[in-house]
Amino acid sequence: MNYRHIYHAGNFADVFKHILVLMMVDYLQEKEKGLFLLDAFAGLGLYDLNSVEARKTEEFLAGVSKIMEQERINPDLRLYQNAVAPYWNYKQYPGSPLLLAEKLRCQDRLLANELHPEDVCELECVLATFPAARVTKVDAYESIRAHIPPSERRGLVLVDPPFEKKDEFDLLVRQMKEWKKRWETGCYVIWYPIKSHLAVDALHLAARDLGIKRTWVAEFLLRERSAPESLNGCGVLVFNTPFQIPERLAALAPELVSALGYGRIESYDLFVS
Template sequence: MNYRHAYHAGNFADVHKHATLGLMIEHLTRKEAAFAYLDTHAGLGLYDLTSVQAEKTGEWQAGIARVMAAPNPPPSAAPLLRVVRTLNPDGALRFYPGSPAVVAALSRPHDRLALCELHPEDAADLRRRFAADARVGVHHRDGYDGIKALVPPPERRGLVLVDPPFEKPGEFERMRGGLAQGLKRWSTGIYALWYPIKDREPVARFHADLSMMGLKSAFAAELMIKPGDNPQTLNGCGLVVVNPPWQLDTAMAELLPWLAEALAPGIGSWRVEPLTLR
């Protein structure tokens, strides 16, 4: 309950996560049928980069600021860049979209968003922010309980984003359990699970556990901004995507090299690794 994402909004991990999210939402909008989006850890939804919290860490300056200034963005970066530019029409970078704002901007009038947030102040702010948007439902509850309660959606197509703060031990196990619950109820949904990369060993165990679940289609897309030899620091981050949209892995193989160079010139790295049982 102590975690507040406002201190970290727009950092490199946000850029990786939200650029991927934008690609998945654009894929879902290619069919006319409505889709549902469930966000298990929604946060505030939109962040002011001039706030006291954002200014205190300045993480966005090494994240979204670098990406917005980077030359030759690939087509796969377009959805997120478009949302950020729309929020900042004068060209000055002040507002950064959380995952709810990314999805709200890219989705259509007949699509639906369910946003779970456990922090009481953030949940209240989130409810105020989307009060005028009939597509959006805000739920002050634990996100993993939200998977049990809100899956499957009536639309029968869509995406679940699991993006916990990793502020206490056992989060990898909770994510695996949440995925298992979701797949049991909604086997055809898209699931995206975000994780930090500090020590490689817990990540490797997480990947191995997922591989043993017998997933039909899944991959991990990782972005590193540091060499990864210091397990006490945030070296990178990853997203596991289960039931990914068609050719998302190909799009990520285009996007991630550009992000790595923009965010960590000369030392950034990336990989896209399948997680199906071999």
């Protein structure tokens, strides 16, 4: 547990991931029925961008700062801006559990899980004012196993490991098979870094072979996926992708790339029917 997200909070990967997650929850909440949200690797929940750690890397300057510079035209970029703005005014960046908590309706609930002993204490403080949010401190994959399928039978599970473990991609493949057995109709959003395209390709192949409906991939690329660099981009692999999301991403992609001033976005289906 050496990974500290404060060094990377608000970077391009956060922006891309959080825009997509907010879009998906926005779509799922078009129905009145309650929604279960699970953030398996929740982190701190709120990040101080004036902290020594954040200022050491200043990755947020090439990420969220670019988006917040001016009002955006695309409605999904505005959705993201509006979610971040109350915290941005204090030079803070809301992590995924806080963004999800802010979206909760009275019929929804959130489970935010974090194993790091210091981070989980801060996370509890951040989410203390949200009665429908619960914090747990167990292994992330055990958290998922213990809470699916949810009683609501509708929901979204966010899985964004730090990828400290060398076998994290292999572990994900094993877990995905288990998720299908337990809750095949759930919406799972799996974030991953693109360092070795071979590992990512193997993940995609395993996901396709599971045959879960609307299995979809979206990637933000800094350079070619096979380039011998430390980080070539990031992506999300989604099972049971909410309808309209691929089209909504395609609509916002030009403005997002223009605002950041770099990168490109690619998306495609792995399995449809």
